């Protein structure tokens with residue numbers, strides 16, 4: 001089952017925004033029913049005891065706030081990619097430059113093979 005960009009979920013969202021709350025609720029329940037019946041719906045391939053348990057996974061990610069659950073990356077990247085066009089695809093160069101500047105400020109010469117900077121060794 002395809003969850004991302006699911007036609008039922010998109011329809012439910014549209015109906016809800018248009019004020020058709022009852023219809024939206026029914027479609028939402030049908031969408032969730034199909035998800036429950038679809039088996040393993042989690043795209044994450046990490047060996048993880050929380051695999052497919054969205055309650056535990058989301059709660060843990062909210063707790064540490066380091067990054068989002070993998071299933072949400074595509075949605076966020078979709079928005080970020082659109083935004084990054086404002087700087088004509090220079091985001092990667094910016095991140096690399098900032099990493100180099102931080103590493104230099106910490107005394108890293110970036111001399112180790114494959115160094116991303118910041119270790120202070122070498």
Ligand code: SF4
Nearest residue numbers: 042052054057069071
């Ligand atoms: S919230 Fe976590 S467990 Fe649920 S689908 Fe996303 S990555 Fe998998």
